[in-house]
Structures are given as C-alpha cells and as structure tokens.
Amino acid sequence: MMTPDAVVEAYVSDVARRLPRAKRNDVALELQALLRDELQGKAEMSGRAADEAMALELVRAFGAPEEVAERYRPAGFTIIPATRSARFAAVALGGVVLQWLGTLPTALLKEPGRELVMLGAWWLTYGLGALWWPGFMVTAAIAGGWVRHRWPPAPVSTWRPSSRDRDEINRTTWVISSIAAAFGIAALVGAPWWAKNFLPPAAAGVFEYDADFLPLGGAVVVAMWTLTAVSCAIVFFEGRWRALTRQIDLAATLLWFAVLTWLVVGPRIFVNDAADEAAKFWMGVVAAMVAIDLAVKIYRQMQRPRAVALAGIVKT
C-alpha cells in the first residue's frame, strides 16, 4: 500500500527521467506541486481523504509518463515527413528485397544438396547484410531532417514550378533527333551497300542480311519505324503531348521492347556470325534502355492526376 504522496512522487520521477537533464529538476518540482494541488482538490470534491486509488486515478488521467514527457519537450525536427513515409518504407523494403532476390538464388544453387547450409550462410552474409540499405536511408533522412530544421525551406510565396511544362516539346531537339534517327535507319538499311562500297573486299559481305530475316523481321522493323515516325510527326506538329499521343507512345515503346527482345533471342539477322552476335548484343543494350524508358513513362503516367477519379462527380 502506497501513500498518495508516494504515488505522485513515483509518477513524477518516471516522467522526469524522460526529460532533458537541463529542465528535469525544475519540471519535476512544478509537476509534483501541481499534482498535489490536483489531488487535494479531488479529495475536497469527493469529501474524503486522498488515498492510493485516488492518486492512481489522477496520474493515469494525466497521461502515460512517456506521453507527458513528450508534451514537456520542445518540438524536435521531423526525420521523415508524413507525406514521404509510405514512399520511404517502399524504397527501404524494396531495396532489401531486391538485394535478397539478387543474391539468394545464386547462394541456393551454388552447392546442390546443401541448400539449408547455404541458406544459413547466405542469411549471415548477404541476408542480414542487405539491411545496410534501410540503415543508410535512415542516416540520410536524419541528415536531411536536420538540414531542413536548421535551414527551413523557402516560404511558399517564393514557390516556382520545379520543372518545365512536361507536355511541351522542344522542336529543335526533335528535328536534330529525327535527323540522327534517319541516319541510323539509313545505316541499317543500307548496311550491305555500305560494306560493299566502303569496306575492304574481304569484309564486303559482312553486313549481308540473312535471307530468312528480311521478309518477316524486316517487315516488322519497318512497320515499327513507320508507327514511330507517324506518332512523332503528330506530336511535332501539335507542339505538345496530349493524353492520346502519350498512350500511343507508351504502346509503341512497349512494342519496341517486344520487337527488340524478339530480335535478340529470335531469328538470325546477318549471315556473318560475328556481325550477327554483335548486332544482337547491341540490340540487347537498346532493349534494356527501352525497358528503362518504358518504366519511367509508366511511372510518370501513374503520377498524373486521372479524370477517372472524378467519374462520380455530380454536375449542378
């Protein structure tokens, strides 16, 4: 059985040990005096002497010591703002999962029959080691939070758009890109002719297309060039992207990725082995770049506000 004073004292010391050292004693003395006043007031109201139960009821209503100490602390700085916490968690966990996916299969396939041992070894090395990534992110977030606290961002009155109008196109850049693309296409289509006329006689046939490739492969590639040229011409003359042209571009990029992947793993392109291998290697590189471009385009499309969200709007 504790005296009411002892309950208050224990509670206050529990709060005080969570406070900054500099103000601990002062706040504790004040809080103790206030809680005693409260307890006395409570006893007078109820018409009986204060006891342990009454003191406990009082301090429990006052709040958990952690919570109360938090209220006495001056506001600190935010490490991860609420608007970024979901993305932070996704990137932190996504990074760990990616590392696991990249290392676990290799570890398991290394010594068939000893999968369990390898799994244990993997967990103690790459498995736990992958946690460096969230640790790094938290450290960076702490540094960022401190910088934002020390040098707060510019007031809203100085806000400017962080990037230019993404739908507007730069026609000069497009003209230069189109000329470069035209040269590239001419080089590919005319490869046998260039080789025949400009390379030494021994290498004249190096870029000769495989006869089986041209009817299907050639037709697919020419169809893709045509589709890309038409969609680019529409955007060029309109001067900016709109929802439909963005969707056509997305579909074209997806098709390009499919075509390039097919060309890498599919039919022979050049008669010459070395030329065919080199062509497939570079097409693989281009396919990887197209995949990245596709991912960026899909991400940007998802970031845009969509009218579907307003489907239920009521016109008045």
Place this chain on the structure above:
Amino acid sequence: MPPNTPPPDDKLEQELRRGVIVLAALSQLQGWQYGYSLRQSLAARGMEIEEGTLYPLLRRLEGQSLLVSEWRIEDGPPRRYYKLSPAGRALYGRLVGNWNALVETVGGLIADDGAGSKRKKDSR
C-alpha cells in the same frame, strides 16, 4: 482503426478545442497565476482543460518567450507562477482580433447554412 485511437468524431472535437486552448490560457494570464489556479479559473468560466494538456502548455509557451515565470511561496508550498510577457501580450492582442473575426465569419456561415437548409426544405 488501430487500437487506442479515438473515434474520428472525438478527434475532430479535440482539434477544434485545441485551437482555442492557447487563447483561453493567455486570457487568464494578465496577472500571476500558477498552473492549478489557472485551470480552476478557466473551469469556473466553463472552459475545462485537462491538466495533462494545460501544464505542459504553460512550459512550452514560456519556452517561446510568450510567458514569464518565477517560483513563489504564497499561502502554501512553493509554486511556479506565470504571466504574459510583452511578446505574449502582443500575441494575445492579435489572437483576440483573429478570434473575433473568425467567430463572426463562421457564425455567418452557420447562420447561412441554417437558412439555406430551410429554403431547400420549403421548396420541396
């Protein structure tokens, strides 16, 4: 909803009250007051503020230089007394102005809404 989370209605009411607690406390600190006497004085005027909210608030306002404080002994044990600092007095004046404007605006909105609802009902 996670456990121990107050229902949304309670939370909204708490937010509404939290906005005026500072103004209410400052209004009673023209002269020296200690935490308990301030809470009693607010309660006597119908403004009940939980002790767990009010006492830390006094410290925070002092930390922002809006209040000054000192330990005093007046008919009882030592207590920390607070009153408005010059900065606190200036802020209090501004808050009172804002409050009056807000009451007028929101009062008008609520009154309009009442009239609007009545109009809609009449037209049916």
